[in-house]
Amino acid sequence: MKCSKCGSDAILFQNYSGMHLCENHFIADFESRAKKAIRKYRWISQGDRIAVAMSGGKDSGALLHFLTKVFGERRDTGIIAISIDEGIQGYRDIEAVRHIAESYNVPFHSASFKDSYGFTLDDIVERQGDRISCSRCGVLRRHLLNKTARELGATKIALGFNLDDEAQSVLMNALRGDAVTLTRRQVMREGFVPRIRPFINLPEREVALYATLNVEGFVEVGCPYSKNALRADVREILNIYNYRHPSTKYALVNLGEELKTPAEDNRTEPGICPGCGEPSFGECQACRIVKEMKR
Numbered sequence: 001m002k003c004s005k006c007g008s009d010a011i012l013f014q015n016y017s018g019m020h021l022c023e024n025h026f027i028a029d030f031e032s033r034a035k036k037a038i039r040k041y042r043w044i045s046q047g048d049r050i051a052v053a054m055s056g057g058k059d060s061g062a063l064l065h066f067l068t069k070v071f072g073e074r075r076d077t078g079i080i081a082i083s084i085d086e087g088i089q090g091y092r093d094i095e096a097v098r099h100i101a102e103s104y105n106v107p108f109h110s111a112s113f114k115d116s117y118g119f120t121l122d123d124i125v126e127r128q129g130d131r132i133s134c135s136r137c138g139v140l141r142r143h144l145l146n147k148t149a150r151e152l153g154a155t156k157i158a159l160g161f162n163l164d165d166e167a168q169s170v171l172m173n174a175l176r177g178d179a180v181t182l183t184r185r186q187v188m189r190e191g192f193v194p195r196i197r198p199f200i201n202l203p204e205r206e207v208a209l210y211a212t213l214n215v216e217g218f219v220e221v222g223c224p225y226s227k228n229a230l231r232a233d234v235r236e237i238l239n240i241y242n243y244r245h246p247s248t249k250y251a252l253v254n255l256g257e258e259l260k261t262p263a264e265d266n267r268t269e270p271g272i273c274p275g276c277g278e279p280s281f282g283e284c285q286a287c288r289i290v291k292e293m294k295r
């Protein structure tokens, strides 16, 4: 197949746009859509210090490449990389993540559940079973990422979430009947580092292709607990449905954004967790997990 724009050999067919793209036009299209999302949501402004949350996988590797390419030369914007080590045997390879960050000359920092909370995710699973692994992991990872980023002076946390992740989140919240999460906007509070997701409109396979073309040394090991996640089921269902109806993921992400827009969050007071001082309305979920583990 030939590129719909220049007639060179194509490396990708976008079934939702009907276009075949060569490597150069794919990269240009990819980066322009990520920039468009940043402009639309006004995610990055002068003086920002962006902390890229890095797992070492394709999504965060692609994000680091993109952000350093677009903002790396700008004197008014700084980029750092942060990796959270959950303590999952054989999964998180902090040295591989450090290597990727350093190959882009980006300062690298890591923090671990073990050092911060006194236990690992494997300890939680050993004590409480593996069905709750992802919910506990998500709470503690977000908590520690926010704390670490803030302490390093970051003004934004950049996440490598792609279109598939976002669409899955909307569907998962609907399937759980979780109207609060579905309609809640990101609320600015003291101590909370706003999160940005430049790849929100880019399909997972295109992020993977962008990473393959540009990033060396990203890690492809899957988490041993991922099979327990509701997300794994939703991902499968959504991929089957999307194959027949290629705009479905975009429709879900748009729906998620629409639902958030009109909802008024009236909790505007600065909330601080009495246990750890992190932003929260009352005791935060991370402190509850720590208490459970100490019992």
Ligand code: SF4
Residues within 6 Å of the ligand: 086, 121, 133, 134, 135, 137, 138, 223, 224, 225, 226, 229
């Ligand atoms: Fe954590 Fe679940 Fe992701 Fe594993 S799959 S890293 S347990 S959230």
